[in-house]
Amino acid sequence: MTAGLNRRSFLHLGATAGAAALAERWGLSQAAQAAAPTDRAGQMRAAGTSTPVKSTKLHANIWLLQGAGGNMAVQTGKDGIILIDSSFATAVPHIKEAIAAVSSDAPHALINTHWHIDHVDGNEGMHAAGYKVIAHDKTKMRMSEPAEMKLFHMAIPAYPAGAIPSTTFPDSMKHDHNGDTVELVHYDPAHTDTDIYIHFQNADVLHLGDIFFNKSYPFIDEGSGGSIGGTISAAQKSLALAGDKTKIIPGHGPLGDKADLKAYIDMLSTVHDKIAALKKSGASEQEVIAKKPTADLDSAWAKSGSPDMFIGIVYRTI
Ligand SMILES: [Zn+2]
């Protein structure tokens, strides 16, 4: 796979430590990371096999599910179960087990927050179990064609028909379900150009997908429309929906609240402004990384390694 990378994208791979840190957040063991970087998807799926899915009750009929991939959520009730995101294909037995432990209601819908593998790879298995897949138009588009994530040396083939969302929307969707109003709203390009949030309005639970990494620097996918500015705007839009008691599910990291989201926005804005000033003064990406502009933030936010990959993404997407 690396043979297909041009020199420019190869330079972007310089921050291997950062990529490893992200891989770790995605549930990869050190041993898996030490393997040749030619099959990251295979390594992630191995983590899906070995990692159980833990459930945490957030509301009378809503649970947070956490396993190897992105954070999931489930809403239960007589209208049928709604699942948000599907982790890796190999996690499907764990997801089914976690759902069965909290509900015997019929399957209804699987909603994808965005197109990334750690959120949609289990779609085919959950679809086969009776869930119809709902997502933004561009999630369907990106899953329907082969894709590449250069930072991770990852080539992702088009997904099989059973995994592709069958119901899609361009802006928003609202659905009265299991006694709640469930709103799905597309963000302007942020972490990718496919991101949506899911708001259980009565329960006061928000799932923000990967526009929010709680208590760590985020990964932003510049290859599919992501940028630091877009991520800040999306997080601000989300903050406006949150009250002091709102439970906020990030794509990665522990369950959050309004204060966590506010702290995340403050961090992103600080990093954006520092790096924008350095870039404006003419500093190259490598020079900015060498200046360690996030040094005073790293102990709190660089959870599992180097901030260099994040700094590079910010620099390139300003
Ligand atoms: Zn993710």
Ligand SMILES: [Zn+2]
């Ligand atoms: Zn993502």
